[in-house]
Amino acid sequence: MGSLPTTSPVPNTQTMADMKNVAAVDFAGQSYLFFVDGSQISFYVGPAASESKGSYNRYSFNLPKVQTHPDFYKIAAVSWKTSNGAELRLYFANTDGELVELTRSSGPNGVSDWGWGKLQAEDYKLDPASSGLSAVVNDTMTRLYYTPPKGKTVWVASSPTVDVDWSTKVMVKLNLP
Numbered sequence: 001m002g003s004l005p006t007t008s009p010v011p012n013t014q015t016m017a018d019m020k021n022v023a024a025v026d027f028a029g030q031s032y033l034f035f036v037d038g039s040q041i042s043f044y045v046g047p048a049a050s051e052s053k054g055s056y057n058r059y060s061f062n063l064p065k066v067q068t069h070p071d072f073y074k075i076a077a078v079s080w081k082t083s084n085g086a087e088l089r090l091y092f093a094n095t096d097g098e099l100v101e102l103t104r105s106s107g108p109n110g111v112s113d114w115g116w117g118k119l120q121a122e123d124y125k126l127d128p129a130s131s132g133l134s135a136v137v138n139d140t141m142t143r144l145y146y147t148p149p150k151g152k153t154v155w156v157a158s159s160p161t162v163d164v165d166w167s168t169k170v171m172v173k174l175n176l177p
Contacts, residue, residue, distance in 0.1 A: 074126065
């Protein structure tokens with residue numbers, strides 16, 4: 001995927017009306033609220049959901065590849081705890097409509113920089129007319145639900161471990177019109 005994505009703080013001028021799609025997770029003791037602003041993916045980081053007050057700081061990714069196609073503004077995020085810390089994954093369709101994975105980890109040495117995940121974008125394309133993108137994680141696997149181009153079925157990209165290697169793609173048949 002090339003350069004690693006970096007972020008920079010931006011002024012808090014966003015209103016909820018400007019946000020297309022949102023995804024939120026708690027990760028490493030903080031809450032992350034991801035959203036699409038035009039074609040740019042941005043996010044707020046603030047106190048964990050268990051905290052009753054505090055301020056949120058806004059960030060945007062500093063890389064053109066961390067942008068969405070105008071018709072593909074769906075995003076999904078998951079996080080989970082590990083024996084050494086926590087993992088965060090952010091999924092979205094890039095400007096070519098290919099699903100992309102960004103990763104972040106926390107552990108004894110703190111929170112890592114953002115990195116590219118193992119999802120092979122050319123194998124996973126999203127239908128612009130689909131209603132969404134969804135991700136779920138449990139103790140043994142991570143799953144990503146999406147509709148491929150011109151599809152009337154929902155695909156499940158499934159990683160057999162929480163290491164997220166995306167070696168399995170399974171079709172889930174739904175009665176779609």
